[in-house]
Amino acid sequence: MKLLMNAIKICFFQLIISVCEKEGARVTSNKKGNDFNNDQSTASSFWSPTSKSGNVFPDEDTSRFFSTSHGILQTHPDSSAFQSGFGGIDNLGSRGITVRPPRTRPLDYSERATAELRRNPSLSAPDECARACREGDQPRICYYHFTLEYYTVLGAACQVCTPNATNTVWSHCQCVLADGVERGILTANRMIPGPSIQVCEGDKVVIDVENHMEGMEVTIHWHGIWQKGSQYYDGVPFVTQCPIQQGTTFRYQWTAGNAGTHFWHAHTGLQKMDGLYGSIVVRQPPSKDPNSNLYDYDLTTHVVLISDWMHEDAAERFPGRLAVNTGQDPETVLINGKGQFRDPNTGFMTNTPFEIFTITSGRRYRFRMINSFGSVCPAQITFQGHKLTLIATDGEPVHPIDVNTIISFSGERYDFVINADQEIGAYWIQLRGLGECGIKRAQQLAILRYARGPYHPSTEPPTYDFGLPQGVVLNPLDAICNRPREDAVCISQLKNARSIDEGLLQERPDVKIFLPFRFLFYRPEEVFQPNTYNRYLVAPTGDHVISLVDEISFTFPPSPPLSQINDIPPEQFCNGDNRPADCGANCMCTHKVDIPFNAIVEVVLVDEVQQPNLSHPFHLHGYAFKVIGIGRSPDKNVKKINLKHALDLDRRGLLHREFNLPPSKDTIAVPNNGYVVFRFRADNPGYWLFHCHFLFHIVIGMNLILHVGTHADLPPVPPNFPTCGDHLPPITPPLPIDTFH
Numbered sequence: 001m002k003l004l005m006n007a008i009k010i011c012f013f014q015l016i017i018s019v020c021e022k023e024g025a026r027v028t029s030n031k032k033g034n035d036f037n038n039d040q041s042t043a044s045s046f047w048s049p050t051s052k053s054g055n056v057f058p059d060e061d062t063s064r065f066f067s068t069s070h071g072i073l074q075t076h077p078d079s080s081a082f083q084s085g086f087g088g089i090d091n092l093g094s095r096g097i098t099v100r101p102p103r104t105r106p107l108d109y110s111e112r113a114t115a116e117l118r119r120n121p122s123l124s125a126p127d128e129c130a131r132a133c134r135e136g137d138q139p140r141i142c143y144y145h146f147t148l149e150y151y152t153v154l155g156a157a158c159q160v161c162t163p164n165a166t167n168t169v170w171s172h173c174q175c176v177l178a179d180g181v182e183r184g185i186l187t188a189n190r191m192i193p194g195p196s197i198q199v200c201e202g203d204k205v206v207i208d209v210e211n212h213m214e215g216m217e218v219t220i221h222w223h224g225i226w227q228k229g230s231q232y233y234d235g236v237p238f239v240t241q242c243p244i245q246q247g248t249t250f251r252y253q254w255t256a257g258n259a260g261t262h263f264w265h266a267h268t269g270l271q272k273m274d275g276l277y278g279s280i281v282v283r284q285p286p287s288k289d290p291n292s293n294l295y296d297y298d299l300t301t302h303v304v305l306i307s308d309w310m311h312e313d314a315a316e317r318f319p320g321r322l323a324v325n326t327g328q329d330p331e332t333v334l335i336n337g338k339g340q341f342r343d344p345n346t347g348f349m350t351n352t353p354f355e356i357f358t359i360t361s362g363r364r365y366r367f368r369m370i371n372s373f374g375s376v377c378p379a380q381i382t383f384q385g386h387k388l389t390l391i392a393t394d395g396e397p398v399h400p401i402d403v404n405t406i407i408s409f410s411g412e413r414y415d416f417v418i419n420a421d422q423e424i425g426a427y428w429i430q431l432r433g434l435g436e437c438g439i440k441r442a443q444q445l446a447i448l449r450y451a452r453g454p455y456h457p458s459t460e461p462p463t464y465d466f467g468l469p470q471g472v473v474l475n476p477l478d479a480i481c482n483r484p485r486e487d488a489v490c491i492s493q494l495k496n497a498r499s500i501d502e503g504l505l506q507e508r509p510d511v512k513i514f515l516p517f518r519f520l521f522y523r524p525e526e527v528f529q530p531n532t533y534n535r536y537l538v539a540p541t542g543d544h545v546i547s548l549v550d551e552i553s554f555t556f557p558p559s560p561p562l563s564q565i566n567d568i569p570p571e572q573f574c575n576g577d578n579r580p581a582d583c584g585a586n587c588m589c590t591h592k593v594d595i596p597f598n599a600i601v602e603v604v605l606v607d608e609v610q611q612p613n614l615s616h617p618f619h620l621h622g623y624a625f626k627v628i629g630i631g632r633s634p635d636k637n638v639k640k641i642n643l644k645h646a647l648d649l650d651r652r653g654l655l656h657r658e659f660n661l662p663p664s665k666d667t668i669a670v671p672n673n674g675y676v677v678f679r680f681r682a683d684n685p686g687y688w689l690f691h692c693h694f695l696f697h698i699v700i701g702m703n704l705i706l707h708v709g710t711h712a713d714l715p716p717v718p719p720n721f722p723t724c725g726d727h728l729p730p731i732t733p734p735l736p737i738d739t740f741h
Contacts (some may be wrong), residue, residue: 078538103299113145113189116208118659119188119192123206126169130198130300135285139202144195146188146220148276149212152250153178153185168196168279168301170563179332179341179444180350180496181311185268185275186213192337193305193372194278196263197523201259201284210249217243217268218283222254222280223411224262224395226622230254231562231686232718234621237268239687239705240565242724250722258624259284260395261368261413263305270314270695273330273374279303279675280397281368290497291391294400295366295417302357304369306379306408306431307440309334314374317697320538327540328696332444335429339444352547356455357429359420366391366417373410374695376614377437378477378669380407382468383448384427384457388416390474390494396624396664397497401489404471409617411667411693414474424450426457430468436540441465477615479671482632492630492656504626504679505659509602511595516643517616517670517692517702518608519545520553520586534586545694546700550576552583552591554691555699559725561592561705561719562687567725575704579654590705595682597709604655605668613673616697619667620680620689620706626662629655629677641673661714667693685709 117123122141129142136692158175174190188194199205211218221235233252234240244250259282266276282305286292308330310317315326332341338355342348359365367388371379382405389400392415406414426449433442441464449455462468473488481490522544527536537543546553552574559567574580574589595601602627607619633641634654649655657677670676691703 009366013728038076042690055183097661112210113147116145117143121400126195126197129200129217130169130281131200133200133283133285135287137200139200139204141204141206142197142199144197144205144207144707146194146207146209147190147212148186148188148209148218149190150214150445151176151185151187151190151275151599154180154182154183157190167199168193168303171194176632177352178337179309179334179339180352181331181341184313186271187275188278191278192275192334194276194308196279196281196300197264198279198281198283198300199256201256201282203256204253205256206253208249208251209244211246214246216271217245218271218276219243220252220264220276221267221269222252222262222264223619223623224258224260224280224413224683225254225256225282226258226624227686228257228684229256229715231484231622231684231714232721234686234688235267236560236621236689238558238560238724239562239689241560242722243268258282258395259288260392261303261370261415263370263413265372269699270318270374272372273308273310273314273695277307277372278304279305279368279370289422290397291400294389294391295364297363298366302365302367304357304381304446305336305372306381306444307334307337307372308332308375308377308433308437309339314695315583318699319536321534322538322542324457326538326542327436328375328537329377329439329540330433330442331399331440332442333373333377333379333431333433333437335431335444335446338446343581344440353428356449357446358449359418360451361420364417364419365413369406369408369414369416371408371410371412373433373717375410375433375436376408376694376696377433377435377442378409378615380405380432380434380470380473382430382470383418384459384462385422385433385447386418386427386428387471388418390414390416391492391497392623393494393663394665394667398663399495399497399661400492402472403474403489405468405473407473407475407477409475409615409667409669409693411619412665412669415445416446420450422450423452426450426454428457428459428462428468430462432464432467438464443467475669477613477671479615479630479632479674482634484668489667490630491663491665492627494656495661496626496663498664500626500661501681503548503600503681504662506600509679510599511601512604513593513601513641514604514606514646515550515704516606516608517547517549518610518645519543520548521545522586534588535700537696546586546615547697547702548587549591549702549704552576552579552704553586553588554591554703555588555591555701559723560687561707562714563721564723564725565711567723588701591703592687592707594704595708597682597713599682600679601682602677602679604650605670606641606643606645607670607672607674608640608642610640610673613625615669615672615674616691617667617669617693619693620677620688620690621666621679622684622708623687624664625668625678625680627665627668627676627678628659628662630656630668630671630674631656632671632674641675646675682706682708685713 010378123143124140153176161173163173171191176192219235219237227234233254237243259653262280265272308333311331339349387402391400394413426447429446431444443464476488481492557568572590573592575593668676685708688706690706
């Protein structure tokens with residue numbers, strides 16, 4: 001009955017969508033044949049006029065801008081041609097004319113979300129900050145307001161409007177369709193993905209996060225932003241800040257100091273998997289991008305944000321079930337929060353819209369892909385008939401290299417260029433969840449559409465088992481990375497497009513840290529003892545496990561050490577060389593490794609989990625590191641690698657390292673039964689979380705803190721910064737009974 005009601009709802013929404021598409025076609029068909037007003041699809045436009053709003057500019061002005069473009073950013077502007085834009089992105093028309101993007105509705109300054117913009121004229125609105133970046137321009141202060149709340153897929157908002165557009169920056173329709181299956185979700189501004197932060201390098205970014213989620217606390221992490229000088233706004237609960245309580249607002253503010261493709265997401269519990277995530281794009285002038293000559297356009301909506309998706313709250317899978325819907329694998333995956341779902345039991349298929357990315361023949365486009373998965377599944381994406389020229393990873397440029405398929409892990413980002421050199425038409429984009437996601441054949445499709453071409457590919461949609469040809473694969477799961485290959489490219493084989501700090505290439509680093517990680521398996525009689533409450537995860541196999549890094553399962557302190565170090569008892573902290581005396585096999589404490597400021601640090605991650613088809617992506621806050629080695633043991637007699645074996649390989653010089661322009665990343669997947677070696681200069685003081693990016697592994701302890709420098713190296717704690725901690729006053733005698741009479 002639930003699926004039948006969903007089907008009726010979706011059919012109604014599709015009728016509205018088809019009417020909107022016809023309306024959009026009617027608008028563009030009235031344009032001159034040689035005009036470029038119909039250059040891009042209205043299906044992806046958050047600036048294009050709608051049937052309700054009409055045109056916001058007079059008719060005689062419409063020939064001067066891409067009326068149906070989806071937020072074009074001209075990335076190679078002729079600075080002499082630019083003038084002040086209409087409070088938004090400056091654009092060049094097809095003949096180099098200065099143009100003004102329309103705003104489909106004025107900002108409602110009576111709302112609390114925009115009240116700060118009304119009060120403070122020095123602030124710029126989100127659409128004003130999403131602009132072409134030019135040398136010499138003054139940085140802006142870009143203001144955002146996120147309202148977090150419980151919400152619903154296919155809720156009553158979908159009776160008011162239907163999102164026929166990809167509005168990445170500012171929402172005009174509060175209907176969330178997802179994959180067409182009704183469920184409760186968490187949203188920022190009633191969008192999935194949440195609002196996109198798109199700014200220029202050097203801009204100040206201010207985000208007020210207002211928590212309306214009853215009974216929930218939250219923090220937001222700005223994944224990939226180094227937070228130099230703004231360490232207190234990294235968004236890690238009980239490490240850099242106290243969680244934002246329900247009913248309160250917390251102001252994050254940081255400078256967009258490192259350009260590239262990043263993203264934001266909740267860093268509390270499992271909230272990210274329920275919808276609290278969105279993209280961050282920090283652009284820079286073309287002269288600063290070593291690969292700017294490879295593309296013509298960098299569109300605000302050519303962001304490919306992929307995510308895994310459950311049909312229930314992620315917390316329903318934690319610690320996990322033994323009989324029905326076991327494990328933590330998702331039902332499906334989404335592309336920019338969109339897609340369709342086929343029920344494996346009934347064969348019923350939702351008909352919610354696919355995401356559409358529109359390109360124009362003969363032009364080259366920069367795409368920015370973000371992996372926002374929370375489960376253990378790798379993601380594989382392929383664009384039918386088009387090669388992908390990789391130009392950056394995790395916001396850091398690399399020497400361009402052509403691939404056909406990209407395999408990515410949770411937290412990774414990849415920028416690539418697509419040359420619109422194929423026959424005008426529509427082409428499939430296939431996203432497949434690998435590993436555990438293969439059990440449910442989790443996949444999603446989107447469409448790469450050429451302007452003036454059909455909206456739907458003429459070929460049959462690829463299936464999970466009969467997909468698009470893979471060709472050359474980036475990031476192969478087999479991790480054979482010690483030799484060149486024709487069929488694959490490893491991350492460690494990419495070449496950095498920027499100069500390398502020579503100190504990172506010295507033979508011996510100042511600090512070398514080996515970090516083995518594994519699971520500890522509990523017997524039921526061990527974990528279910530009266531008056532003991534050890535946390536655990538029920539794995540798909542039914543095993544009860546916790547995570548260990550260097551034989552320690554991380555627990556968060558009661559207060560953030562960044563701002564309240566004196567409120568934390570010293571015995572709260574530990575590391576591999578300083579374990580508490582009473583620690584057993586499931587040693588639980590706040591794992592902290594101290595690193596001298598400005599030291600050259602080498603980290604060797606060793607996978608002792610050794611579970612087939614499971615590679616763990618580790619993310620370091622506050623830094624981008626150089627990946628100098630990825631692989632498995634060269635000793636064929638060793639079936640399973642461990643710390644002892646890795647140390648022996650290192651002494652014998654057999655841990656493969658590559659010092660020729662190693663690529664920079666902040667998230668790297670450790671191959672199953674393998675290792676990763678990376679280096680960084682510890683020049684950003686603070687308490688930086690380093691952790692596996694699988695959410696269900698974070699909550700069972702696969703984390704540690706890298707503490708760089710001392711408190712003397714830190715900026716002062718912001719005024720009125722929230723505090724938190726235990727409340728354990730002395731127990732007092734009972735009051736006299738007379739007090740109550």
